[in-house]
Amino acid sequence: MPKNNILVLNSGSSSLKFSIINLDEKKEYLSGLAECLNTNESRIKWALGGVKYTENLPNANHETTIKFFTSHILANEMSLLSSIKAIGHRVAHGGEKYVEEVLINDEVIDEINKVSCFAPLHNPANLVGIKAAMKSFPDLKNKNVAVFDTSFHTTLPKSAYLYALPIELYQKYGIRRYGFHGISHYYVMQQASICLGKDPEQLNLITCHLGNGCSVTAIKNGLSVDTSMGFTPNEGLMMGTRTGDLDANILLYLQENLGLSPNEVSQMINKQSGILGLTQITNDFRYLAEHQSEEEIGVTLDIFVHKLAKYIGGYSTLLDGKLDAIVFTGGIGENSALLREKVLNKLSILGFEVDVEANNSMVGQKMGVITRDDAERKALVIPTNEELVIAQKTDQLINRYII
Known part of the structure; x- marks a missing residue:
C-alpha cells in the first residue's frame, strides 16, 4: 500500500464525509458518508475495494462515527490505516486571518471557534470533526490541516465585499462578505481551464x-x-x-x-x-x-x-x-x-x-x-x-x- 495517502474529513452539522486519497496514483481508496447524525436514523455508508457497505449507527455523533471508522472499517485494513500521512479538514469559515490552508493547532482552533458566529451551522461541526480526528488518530495530531471555503474569495475587491453599513462595523467586528463554496469554485475553475485550453x-x-x-x-x-x-x-x-x-x-x-x-x-x-x-x-x-x-x-x-x-x-x-x-x-x-x-x-x-x-x-x-x-x-x-x-x-x- 502506498504511504502517500491523505484522509479527508468534511464535517457537516449532521453528516460526516470521509475519503482516503492517494495523490501519486490519483486514486480514492475509500470513500463514505455518515448521515442523520445525532438521530435514531444515523447510518454510515462506504465503498472500499469496489464493494459498498451500509451500517446503521443509531444516535451516533461525529466522535463515535470516527471511532467506528477507525475501529471497524480501518481495523481490517491495517495497511490502509498505516498509509495515512495527514488529515485534511474542510472548514467553512476562516475569517480574514486565514487566506490559505494552515496546520491546525490550539491557536487555529480558537480562531475557527471565534468566527463560528459567521457560520453557525458549519464551523462548530467542523471543530467537532477536527477534535474527534485528533483523538482517534493521536499519531497524526500535528498533521491535521484546515482548508477553508472562504480562502478562494480573499481576492474580492472592497467594492464587492463591503456592505453599505457604518464602516466601523467592518473595522471593529469584521462584518463583510466572505463567500463560501470556495473549494468547489476553485476546483471547477481548474478543470474549466483544461477543458477550454x-x-x-x-x-x-x-x-x-x-x-x-x-x-x-x-x-x-x-x-x-x-x-x-x-x-x-x-x-x-x-x-x-x-x-x-x-x-x-x-x-x-x-x-x-x-x-x-x-x-x-x-x-x-x-x-x-x-x-x-x-x-x-x-x-x-x-x-x-x-x-x-x-x-x-x-x-x-x-x-x-x-x-x-x-x-x-x-x-x-x-x-x-x-x-x-x-x-x-x-x-x-x-x-x-x-x-x-x-x-x-x-x-x-x-x-x-x-x-x-x-x-x-x-x-x-x-x-x-x-x-x-x-x-x-x-x-x-x-x-x-x-x-x-x-x-x-x-x-x-x-x-x-x-x-
Whole structure:
C-alpha cells in the first residue's frame, strides 16, 4: 500500500464525509458518508475495494462515527490505516486571518471557534470533526490541516465585499462578505481551464455551485471578484432550506410583530425556508423537477431559475465582456438538465444556445460542453471534487513543513 495517502474529513452539522486519497496514483481508496447524525436514523455508508457497505449507527455523533471508522472499517485494513500521512479538514469559515490552508493547532482552533458566529451551522461541526480526528488518530495530531471555503474569495475587491453599513462595523467586528463554496469554485475553475485550453490566469468564468447550498462566483483572470454568499452562507441564491437574499427589515418584522426570538428567526431563515419553505413538502430539487406541472411546485422552480439567471446576468457585467463560459456543478448543477436549459434560455441575450441532446446526456459524473458548437458562448457541466482539492492542499502544506 502506498504511504502517500491523505484522509479527508468534511464535517457537516449532521453528516460526516470521509475519503482516503492517494495523490501519486490519483486514486480514492475509500470513500463514505455518515448521515442523520445525532438521530435514531444515523447510518454510515462506504465503498472500499469496489464493494459498498451500509451500517446503521443509531444516535451516533461525529466522535463515535470516527471511532467506528477507525475501529471497524480501518481495523481490517491495517495497511490502509498505516498509509495515512495527514488529515485534511474542510472548514467553512476562516475569517480574514486565514487566506490559505494552515496546520491546525490550539491557536487555529480558537480562531475557527471565534468566527463560528459567521457560520453557525458549519464551523462548530467542523471543530467537532477536527477534535474527534485528533483523538482517534493521536499519531497524526500535528498533521491535521484546515482548508477553508472562504480562502478562494480573499481576492474580492472592497467594492464587492463591503456592505453599505457604518464602516466601523467592518473595522471593529469584521462584518463583510466572505463567500463560501470556495473549494468547489476553485476546483471547477481548474478543470474549466483544461477543458477550454486556457491558462487559469486568462480565464473568465461564472461558476454555479448548486446543491442544498447554492452560490455563484464571478472569476476574472482566475481570481474570484464577486460571489453570492456573504457574511454567512445564507445570502445569495434561494437554497434547499435557506432564504438567500432577503429584505433585512423582514427579520425585524418577524421579531417585533410576530414575537419570534432571534433563535426562531435563525431557524426559519436557515432551516425552514428556500425550497422547503415554499413547497412545505421537500428541500429536494429533484421533487421540483418531477412535479413541475403542479402550480405551487412550478412557481418554486421558476423562482429558483429566476434568481440564478439574475445573478449570472449581473456577474457577466464584471468581466469586461470577456466571459468564456458558465460552469454548472454541485448535485443540482451536475444532474438537472431541466434547470440548466431553463437558465440558459433566459440568458440567450448573452449568446448562450443550449444543445438539448448534449445537455440531456450530461448527468452522472460527466463533464462537457452543453451549448451548441456555433453558440457565441459556452456552458459547461463539471462534477466538483472538493475532497481532491483538500487532499492536494493538505499534502502541499505537509511537504512544505517536512513533518
